[in-house]
Amino acid sequence: MTKILNIARQQCANWDVGRCIGCVFNRNNDKLSISISSKLSGKQCIVEEGCDYFESVVIPGIADNNMRESAKLSRKL
Numbered sequence: 001m002t003k004i005l006n007i008a009r010q011q012c013a014n015w016d017v018g019r020c021i022g023c024v025f026n027r028n029n030d031k032l033s034i035s036i037s038s039k040l041s042g043k044q045c046i047v048e049e050g051c052d053y054f055e056s057v058v059i060p061g062i063a064d065n066n067m068r069e070s071a072k073l074s075r076k077l
Contacts, residue, residue: 004074007067008047012058020045024053050075 001009014021022041026033040046047054055075062068 002048004047004071005045007071008045008054011062012054014053015045018045019043
């Protein structure tokens with residue numbers, strides 16, 4: 001398991017035994033909505049290729065500074 005995949009396993013609320021639940025957040029007219037993406041739901045985790053949810057929600061929410069910086073470096077953010 002790669003380091004970024006291991007971080008996703010530990011930190012991402014969408015992680016389900018290597019598959020993505022597919023929950024995504026959207027902002028429309030200053031209102032937050034949540035939906036399930038059929039493109040992601042039930043599919044293998046794509047964090048290694050790049051995942052908007054992981055990069056915009058999970059990484060900023062990681063409390064451990066070393067893990068957060070490691071995730072940023074892995075995703076080249």
